[in-house]
Amino acid sequence: MMLTIGQLADYVGVTVRAVRHYHQRGLLPEPDRDASGYRRYGAQAVVDLIRIKTLADAGVPLARIGALLGAGPEEFGRAIAQIDDTLAARIRDVEQQRRRIADLAAGDRLFLPAEVAGLLDRLRQIGVSDRSIQMERDGWILLSARSAGQAAAMANQKREGLDDPEFRRVYLGFDQAYGWDRDDPRLDGLADAMVAFAARHAPGSGQEQDQEPGQRQDPSVDPVAMSLLSSQPGSLSPAWERVMQLAEERSGAAASG
Amino acid sequence: MMLTIGQLADYVGVTVRAVRHYHQRGLLPEPDRDASGYRRYGAQAVVDLIRIKTLADAGVPLARIGALLGAGPEEFGRAIAQIDDTLAARIRDVEQQRRRIADLAAGDRLFLPAEVAGLLDRLRQIGVSDRSIQMERDGWILLSARSAGQAAAMANQKREGLDDPEFRRVYLGFDQAYGWDRDDPRLDGLADAMVAFAARHAPGSGQEQDQEPGQRQDPSVDPVAMSLLSSQPGSLSPAWERVMQLAEERSGAAASG
DNA sequence: TTGCTCCTCACGTCACGTGAGGTGGC
DNA sequence: TTGCTCCTCACGTCACGTGAGGTGGC
Numbered sequence: 001m002m003l004t005i006g007q008l009a010d011y012v013g014v015t016v017r018a019v020r021h022y023h024q025r026g027l028l029p030e031p032d033r034d035a036s037g038y039r040r041y042g043a044q045a046v047v048d049l050i051r052i053k054t055l056a057d058a059g060v061p062l063a064r065i066g067a068l069l070g071a072g073p074e075e076f077g078r079a080i081a082q083i084d085d086t087l088a089a090r091i092r093d094v095e096q097q098r099r100r101i102a103d104l105a106a107g108d109r110l111f112l113p114a115e116v117a118g119l120l121d122r123l124r125q126i127g128v129s130d131r132s133i134q135m136e137r138d139g140w141i142l143l144s145a146r147s148a149g150q151a152a153a154m155a156n157q158k159r160e161g162l163d164d165p166e167f168r169r170v171y172l173g174f175d176q177a178y179g180w181d182r183d184d185p186r187l188d189g190l191a192d193a194m195v196a197f198a199a200r201h202a203p204g205s206g207q208e209q210d211q212e213p214g215q216r217q218d219p220s221v222d223p224v225a226m227s228l229l230s231s232q233p234g235s236l237s238p239a240w241e242r243v244m245q246l247a248e249e250r251s252g253a254a255a256s257g
Numbered sequence: 258m259m260l261t262i263g264q265l266a267d268y269v270g271v272t273v274r275a276v277r278h279y280h281q282r283g284l285l286p287e288p289d290r291d292a293s294g295y296r297r298y299g300a301q302a303v304v305d306l307i308r309i310k311t312l313a314d315a316g317v318p319l320a321r322i323g324a325l326l327g328a329g330p331e332e333f334g335r336a337i338a339q340i341d342d343t344l345a346a347r348i349r350d351v352e353q354q355r356r357r358i359a360d361l362a363a364g365d366r367l368f369l370p371a372e373v374a375g376l377l378d379r380l381r382q383i384g385v386s387d388r389s390i391q392m393e394r395d396g397w398i399l400l401s402a403r404s405a406g407q408a409a410a411m412a413n414q415k416r417e418g419l420d421d422p423e424f425r426r427v428y429l430g431f432d433q434a435y436g437w438d439r440d441d442p443r444l445d446g447l448a449d450a451m452v453a454f455a456a457r458h459a460p461g462s463g464q465e466q467d468q469e470p471g472q473r474q475d476p477s478v479d480p481v482a483m484s485l486l487s488s489q490p491g492s493l494s495p496a497w498e499r500v501m502q503l504a505e506e507r508s509g510a511a512a513s514g
Numbered sequence: 515t516t517g518c519t520c521c522t523c524a525c526g527t528c529a530c531g532t533g534a535g536g537t538g539g540c
Numbered sequence: 541t542t543g544c545t546c547c548t549c550a551c552g553t554c555a556c557g558t559g560a561g562g563t564g565g566c
Contacts, residue, residue: 003402006519011402016520021556036564038520043395046402047368054361058354062555080362087355091348097315098344104311105337111304138300145260145268145303263545273546278530293538295546319529 002040012049019049027052027066058083059090108137115152116140119159126168132175170197174243182238191246198251259297269306276306284309284323315340316347365394372409373397376416383425389432427454431500439495448503455508 009016022028028048034040048069055065060083068079103110109117119140123133144151161167173190180187236244266273279285285305291297305326312322317340325336360367366374376397380390401408418424430447437444493501 001396001399003399004519007402011405015556017556017558020522025555036520038564043398046398047365050368051361054354054357054367056555058358077362080358083358084355087351087358091351094344094348094351097311098341100311101315101337101340101344104308105334108304110311111307139258141300141303142258142260145264148268261545272530274530274532277548282529293546295538313529 002034002042003046005039005041008041008045008049011046012053014049014053022049022052022062025062025066027062027069055083058087111141112137113144113148113152113155115155115159116144119155122159122162126162127172128175129178131178166197170194174240177239177243178237180239182242184239187239187243187246191243191250194243194247195250198247259291259299260303262296262298265298265302265306268303269310271306271310279306279309279319282319282323284319284326312340315344368398369394370401370405370409370412372412372416373401376412379416379419383419384429385432386435388435423454427451431497434496434500435494437496439499441496444496444500444503448500448507451500451504452507455504 003011005016005019009019019028023030028045031039031041031045051069052065055068056062060068068076071079100110108120112120116137120133120137123136128136140151140155143154162171170190170193173193177184177187177190260268262273262276266276276285280287285302288296288298288302308326309322312325313319317325325333328336357367365377369377373394377390377394380393385393397408397412400411419428427447427450430450434441434444434447
């Protein structure tokens with residue numbers, strides 16, 4: 001009336017190899033052998049193995065299970081309570097994983113701080129092209145990776161800047177100019193508008209906010225700088241290169257004039 | 258404005274070693290190196306790595322993640338739905354694990370089929386000693402491991418048998434005799450009672466139920482056989498050995514007379 | 515006799531962790 | 541100059557899985 005290793009393993013719901021592994025690790029005492037050298041198990045082995053399996057299923061490392069099996073009931077009880085806490089936390093973790101894989105299929109909320117996601121939503125809302133939004137997203141991702149806090153603050157600032165109709169006009173004009181020829185006559189007007197807007201919000205104009213130290217330029221009022229955040233090769237079109245060149249010439253002339 | 262491997266890893270919440278591992282496995286493309294031979298990452302790498310981490314956290318094997326990253330949105334969506342099902346099942350698993358580790362601290366419900374647990378409860382209720390209940394438990398554990406269905410049926414049968422006051426008397430008498438001397442005069446009366454009860458329920462007495470094939474003896478009417486189920490060395494006391502010897506003599510004499 | 519179970523090595527797997535020994539960036 | 545980050549091997553870890561080669565039980 002003793003059990004073979006296969007009967008024991010099947011009843012408890014583990015593999016034969018697992019039982020042998022628990023012997024090797026010293027979790028389950030090696031039983032006596034029968035005449036053929038087969039291990040033969042009694043009821044205590046069933047009880048011990050179910051304990052081991054139950055704890056192992058709960059994710060308790062085998063080394064800790066070994067310590068727990070030798071512990072008194074009060075220490076065992078405390079350990080059980082702590083393991084239960086871990087399992088409760090695991091349930092919350094899995095619930096969050098479900099939300100996150102749902103986000104994965106949905107959009108790009110997952111890749112950005114909430115403030116940046118809010119800015120991108122605002123850009124979509126005012127009619128910015130998908131191409132520019134993609135470039136903004138990539139730029140903000142890189143900025144967030146280097147300094148999440150600073151990126152969030154700057155994104156909020158830029159989103160507020162978009163409440164200004166003139167900033168929206170300049171930003172959308174630059175966005176739409178992407179595919180123009182580099183000698184398109186409208187680029188001059190666009191460069192003028194950008195320089196004029198930047199001048200009105202530049203230091204000394206009396207309109208800027210207090211600058212934080214180390215924050216040399218403020219992308220919330222400078223779509224050119226913002227677009228440069230994602231300086232992937234090829235991201236600048238001929239028209240954009242041209243309008244930036246024109247703007248630089250004019251602001252240089254204004255500074256020296 | 259490109260990221261080092263450490264900036265990338267910190268932002269996404271993985272180790273630098275994990276990023277290198279994903280390169281090795283081909284999940285994340287190797288980026289270009291800077292002048293020092295350092296890897297430099299763009300925004301796409303952040304997006305890719307968050308995808309990998311989110312799926313890996315959800316328990317998706319890396320080999321499958323590799324296939325998913327190359328899949329179209331419809332296949333990706335189906336995979337996400339299937340992963341979500343797996344996570345929902347995992348939550349139910351963890352909830353069951355919590356119940357099982359609670360049982361582990363509580364009692365021995367975990368080690369026995371419900372029918373056997375019910376029988377043990379009944380034995381406790383009618384006043385059987387802890388020692389005998391322990392022996393019953395061990396016997397039923399071994400029997401359940403060899404044939405769970407048969408053990409359950411036999412346990413139900415025995416529990417019903419305990420509704421008979423005479424069976425209870427014989428069983429409790431045998432239980433209490435454990436610590437008696439082997440020449441205690443009360444053992445004769447106990448053996449008599451056991452033989453008389455067994456004879457009344459033996460085949461041919463007109464009281465037995467239909468016997469199932471292969472079920473040679475019925476422990477529900479034979480506490481001696483039941484106690485023998487757990488034939489651990491040393492489990493039989495001198496008094497029990499003696500009373501079984503007496504009972505065997507008498508039933509042998511009855512059979513031959 | 516055949517198929518199933520058991521035995522003991524011993525290498526493989528999965529997703530990285532952890533030094534070992536050396537170089538570049540601030 | 542010091543400490544931090546980066547680089548490439550390459551072995552270690554955890555809980556077993558999976559043959560390899562052989563024997564015993566029904």
